[in-house]
Amino acid sequence: MEKIVEGSTRAFLTGNETIAWASLVAGAEFMFGYPITPQNEIMHYWTRLAPKYGRGFLQTEDEISAGFTVCGAVQGGKKAFTATAGPGNVLMQEPFGMAEAMRLPMVAIIQQRGGPSSGTVIYSQQEVNLTTFGGNGEGYRIVYSTASHQELYDYTIKAFNTAWTYRFPTFILGDGYQAKMREPLELYDPQEKGITLAESFPLVGLPGVIGENRQPQHLNNIYSLEEELYEKVMTFSAVFEKISPEIVEYEEDSCEGADIILISHGVVSRAARDAMLILRSQGIKAGYFRPVTLRPFPDEALKKVILQSNAKKALIAESSYGQLTRLIKQSIYGETINIDTLYKPGVGIVDYDIINKVKSIL
Amino acid sequence: MLLTRIALAGEGGQGVQSVAEIIAEAAFNEGKQTIYIPNFGIEQRGGVSIAFIQVSDTRIGAPKFDKADVIVALSDRSIARTAVFSDNNTLFVYDSASQVNQEDFPKEARKIIGIPAIETANDELHPRVFNIIIMGAVLGLSKVVSFTAAKDALVYKLGHKFANDADLKELNFKALEIGRQLGEKALQKEGEVNA
Amino acid sequence: MAIAPATPKSWYLPTKPHKFCPGCGHGIVLKALGENIDELGIQNDIIFGCDIGCSLLAWDFFACDSTQTHHGRVTPVMVGLKRSRPELLTVGYMGDGGGYSIGSQHLLNAAVRNETITLILVNNTNYGMTGGQMSPTTLPGQVTETTPLGRDTAITGYPTKGPEFLSTLTSDGAYIARATVSKYKQLKRFMRNALRNQIEGNGFSFLEVLATCPTNWRTNAQQTWNFLEDEIEKEFRVGEMKTPFGKGDKEVAVD
Numbered sequence: 068m069e070k071i072v073e074g075s076t077r078a079f080l081t082g083n084e085t086i087a088w089a090s091l092v093a094g095a096e097f098m099f100g101y102p103i104t105p106q107n108e109i110m111h112y113w114t115r116l117a118p119k120y121g122r123g124f125l126q127t128e129d130e131i132s133a134g135f136t137v138c139g140a141v142q143g144g145k146k147a148f149t150a151t152a153g154p155g156n157v158l159m160q161e162p163f164g165m166a167e168a169m170r171l172p173m174v175a176i177i178q179q180r181g182g183p184s185s186g187t188v189i190y191s192q193q194e195v196n197l198t199t200f201g202g203n204g205e206g207y208r209i210v211y212s213t214a215s216h217q218e219l220y221d222y223t224i225k226a227f228n229t230a231w232t233y234r235f236p237t238f239i240l241g242d243g244y245q246a247k248m249r250e251p252l253e254l255y256d257p258q259e260k261g262i263t264l265a266e267s268f269p270l271v272g273l274p275g276v277i278g279e280n281r282q283p284q285h286l287n288n289i290y291s292l293e294e295e296l297y298e299k300v301m302t303f304s305a306v307f308e309k310i311s312p313e314i315v316e317y318e319e320d321s322c323e324g325a326d327i328i329l330i331s332h333g334v335v336s337r338a339a340r341d342a343m344l345i346l347r348s349q350g351i352k353a354g355y356f357r358p359v360t361l362r363p364f365p366d367e368a369l370k371k372v373i374l375q376s377n378a379k380k381a382l383i384a385e386s387s388y389g390q391l392t393r394l395i396k397q398s399i400y401g402e403t404i405n406i407d408t409l410y411k412p413g414v415g416i417v418d419y420d421i422i423n424k425v426k427s428i429l
Numbered sequence: 430m431l432l433t434r435i436a437l438a439g440e441g442g443q444g445v446q447s448v449a450e451i452i453a454e455a456a457f458n459e460g461k462q463t464i465y466i467p468n469f470g471i472e473q474r475g476g477v478s479i480a481f482i483q484v485s486d487t488r489i490g491a492p493k494f495d496k497a498d499v500i501v502a503l504s505d506r507s508i509a510r511t512a513v514f515s516d517n518n519t520l521f522v523y524d525s526a527s528q529v530n531q532e533d534f535p536k537e538a539r540k541i542i543g544i545p546a547i548e549t550a551n552d553e554l555h556p557r558v559f560n561i562i563i564m565g566a567v568l569g570l571s572k573v574v575s576f577t578a579a580k581d582a583l584v585y586k587l588g589h590k591f592a593n594d595a596d597l598k599e600l601n602f603k604a605l606e607i608g609r610q611l612g613e614k615a616l617q618k619e620g621e622v623n624a
Numbered sequence: 625m626a627i628a629p630a631t632p633k634s635w636y637l638p639t640k641p642h643k644f645c646p647g648c649g650h651g652i653v654l655k656a657l658g659e660n661i662d663e664l665g666i667q668n669d670i671i672f673g674c675d676i677g678c679s680l681l682a683w684d685f686f687a688c689d690s691t692q693t694h695h696g697r698v699t700p701v702m703v704g705l706k707r708s709r710p711e712l713l714t715v716g717y718m719g720d721g722g723g724y725s726i727g728s729q730h731l732l733n734a735a736v737r738n739e740t741i742t743l744i745l746v747n748n749t750n751y752g753m754t755g756g757q758m759s760p761t762t763l764p765g766q767v768t769e770t771t772p773l774g775r776d777t778a779i780t781g782y783p784t785k786g787p788e789f790l791s792t793l794t795s796d797g798a799y800i801a802r803a804t805v806s807k808y809k810q811l812k813r814f815m816r817n818a819l820r821n822q823i824e825g826n827g828f829s830f831l832e833v834l835a836t837c838p839t840n841w842r843t844n845a846q847q848t849w850n851f852l853e854d855e856i857e858k859e860f861r862v863g864e865m866k867t868p869f870g871k872g873d874k875e876v877a878v879d
Contacts, residue, residue: 079457097708125707128733132700135693135730139704139714142691143671147708165694244492248466249450251457271671271689271705272712278667278687283636285684288692289676334492341490415493 069120075255082245083108085216085252086176089223090148091116092257094264095174097123097147099136103155104188105243106178110150130155134162137173141166142286144269146227150176152243153186156194156201163236164202167303169288172230172267176223176239178246181413190243191413192333195390198240199362207303209237209314210362212333216252219245222359224257224264231265233310240361242386244334244415311363318357319368321347322376325354327425328404330369331384332358332391335416339384342421353425354378358394366398373402380428384409384421432485433573434494437563438511439503441478444560447586449480452567455574455582456484466492477510484573499571500535501563502527503546509533520570522615542570542615549607558604565608570616579605632658634667636687643681647848649835650678652805653746654685656812657715660819661688666713671705673698675718675727678752682717696727699734702741713742713822720747724760724784731786735793738827742818745786745830748837749856756840760784763859768840783859786832791865797827800866801875804834806853807862810875814864826868834860 071092080088086109090098098117100110114124127133133149140147151159156177166173179194181187200206209229211222223239230237257264275281290296318336321343322328331339336357346353356372358365373381381404385391388410396406409416409424435452439445446467453465461484468479483489496516502508502523515521515535523529525543534541544566550559561583568579583601584591591598631640635658644650661667670688674680676695683692693701702714723731723745734741750768751757757770761783765774787802794800799821803811811833818829834856838848864874 079454079463097704099704123707125703127700127703128729131697132703132730132733135697135700136704136707138693139673139701139706140708141704142701143705143709143712145708147704161694161697165697169691244466248464248492249453249457250464250489250492251462269709271691272709273689276668277689283687284689285636286691287683288694289680337489338491415491417491417493417495419495 070256071120072254072256074259075253077251078254079249079251080216081108081247081249082216082219082241083178083247084112085219086150086223086239087112087116088254089220090227091120091122093224093227094146094267095122095148095227096145097125097140099125099127099133099140099147099149101127101130101133101151101155103130103152105180105246106150106152106176108246109176130158131161134159134175135165137175138162138165138169138171141171141173142270143272144267146174146231146267148174148176148227150178152178153180153182153194154184156197160197160201163208164204165288166236167202167204167207169286170234171236172234173236174226174230174238175236176241179240179242187413188243189413190386190415192242192335192386193390193412194240195361195387195394198238199394205300205304206362207235207307208362209233209235209360210240211238211316211359212240212361213245214334214336214357216245216250220252220254224262228262228265229314231267233314235307240333242334307363314360315363315365315368316359317365317368318355318359319372320355322354322356322372322378324352325376325378326352327380327382327429328354328356328372328376328378329382329384329421329425330356330391330395331416332361335384335386338416338418339421341418342425345418345422346425351425351429361394364394364398369395370399370402373399373404378404380405380407382407382409382421382425382428384416384424386411386414386416388412432483432489433499433571434497435482435499435501435567435571435573436497436511436514437480437482437501437503437567438477438507440507441476443478443503445478445503446480448560448564448567449482451564451582451586452574452579453482453484454585455578458582459574459578461486461574462489464489464492477504477507479507479511499567501567503563505529512536520616522566522570544611544615546608546611549611550604553607554604555600558600561601561604562608562611565605566612566615568605569609569612576609632662634658634661634686634688636684639684642685644678645839647836647838647845648678649748649805649833649837650682650746652808653744653811653833653835654682656808656815657744658686659812660816661686664816664819664823666819666823669711669713671702671712671714673702673705673714673716675716675722676753677719677722679717679719679722679746680753696722696725696730698722699727699730699741699743702743703734703739706739706741710740713819715819716741716743718743718745719752719759720745720749720761720784721751721759724786732790732793735790735798735828735830738795738797740822740825740827742822742829743831744815744818745832746835747786747832747860748835749783750837750840752837752840761860763855785860787830787865790830794828794866796869798866799826799829799864799868801830801864802832802834802860802862804852804857804862805836806834806849806857810862814875817864817867821868824868832860834862
């Protein structure tokens, strides 16, 4: 593959531009997209960059089509992706479901905006439910919730590798702030960093001659019998549970001996880490925990952190009304810790908000 | 350098976002950590446009902030809109030609400063460099980036326009310098928090 | 002694006899497709995509690479495949509900973009798989599960004329036709044209095939053919509506 980034370059980009570059260096061959704020500039940059490197783009008639064209392209063995937000994410649940059911290695970038409905075009963390467990199934998806432009770059590269290694649809869960803001990051060639890019492979349109040296590929997605589907779903569950320990990622800081653990994800975790440091400087023993993967969720890690910390309280901060809290509660069921919450649906959270909340509950 | 938080606000077309981008670019070029986040709601169509900039030597947390170190409000409406970001540490700057109700000014501010940017642009320079005077004023007030870095970033951003028009470049540099002086002078003037 | 008709080489024998109801038109359409695949020698190049509806039953019908999709979504899946693998021949197979109702947005936009794919739409004037509800092509007065008193055009409008509207939407290079299972040779010829048009890379190819559904029509053999030939074929004109670049002789409807 042609080198797109030579060595390592410090750059000052928007998050959307960052994702376009990361998809290029990750070897993405096709993007299918439909306009919706705040992800549009991913398409804008991709359509300018892609032709220089022989990559493709199609603007489809809606998000349903964008998702299904990606399904088609990955079945053909090409690394393909899409990007959306809000109501577009709702429409894409249908193709995401097909990707789960047929184990299609599709990648989707979600830049969360305010909801419900058209909401705002600005920012939120309200697409956690939808991205982790949307669809009429069990949520066999891998969801990375990023917090900075460096992570957008790193995890977009990783998302293509995860998708093509494990064959589950893989998501970058960003937000409007990350999409639109500029901040410095390091662009690099993944291979020079020792990152091996996963090989793509076709599921249909295989080489060879049918009936002579290969069988026809019949990919099915609907079953006549309850038992057939049951067997399929149980296999998915077993596979997903087996690979989860290899995939889960989290950050933890200063939880040991803490009185209160601050839990957050995505861009809010930046404020939470600052809040933890400021509180500690003021003599309040705060700890910090951040799931990087929301699906699979780092259940065991969080349980262990709670157990070892002896903390009596946890504060969950999110720019939504309990979507992260639900994931946490189901994952730490049985642990003894009081949970307080700071919910600001559709609104940014700063360190000051968290510090005030901590002081009001300790 | 400690963290500096700047909010720039004005009407669409006043060039607020361009100025913010140039300042952030200059900070980046100086090797600093910086975040620039445009206000990109539906409001940007025919409303007050706000740019949020943070510059620091170290890692920056949340992209937005609740209180700014420097606020520059370029229009009547944007004064009322940005008052909420002001507290006792905030330098609140507005254009002295603004027609504004007393109650629209922030209740808390380190200093509320009126500078004659529009007047200076119209009388001494050219209306089109109004936003560059404001950019200079931000530099004079906050020292958020060096004057050289700001000039370089300005050339980088507007270089395609300067290429055909040497006078335009000089005009912009002059506006930047005048803005800086306005900012520095305003800062030196001791006085009450007043409008 | 009667000789059983030859089975197309491209049929997948382990799944035969097929699962369609007795008297269903799908078997005839798929036979025409199988014979064309054989004659054009494209068994290794075809990706056969099924929509949902009775068309989904064809997912393992051919000894060709095949994939199942969702209701109305075979068009975008075929578009994605073709865009990423232009050397493949993508054939989407759908019914009148999937194509003209839930998937109509995809169908008309694929046509407008002149996507180099072949779509075969089997029109039997109802939603067969879900139990015989009204579809966009249900005839005025036709009784279905959701029009028990007959389709009332004052409430639900008139039947959708797919090839007609696609003809006006498409640009040069498109092939648009309507065939019927009652005229097998013509059906096979039109299908061959719809495949060749993709092979030659001219553009969008669409073939609607009028077909029988005795199970949901609740008709016996004679009534079934009468309904197809006397009612449906009167409502929907059979013929080639558009041939690539305006060249070639169009076969128009003959009464």
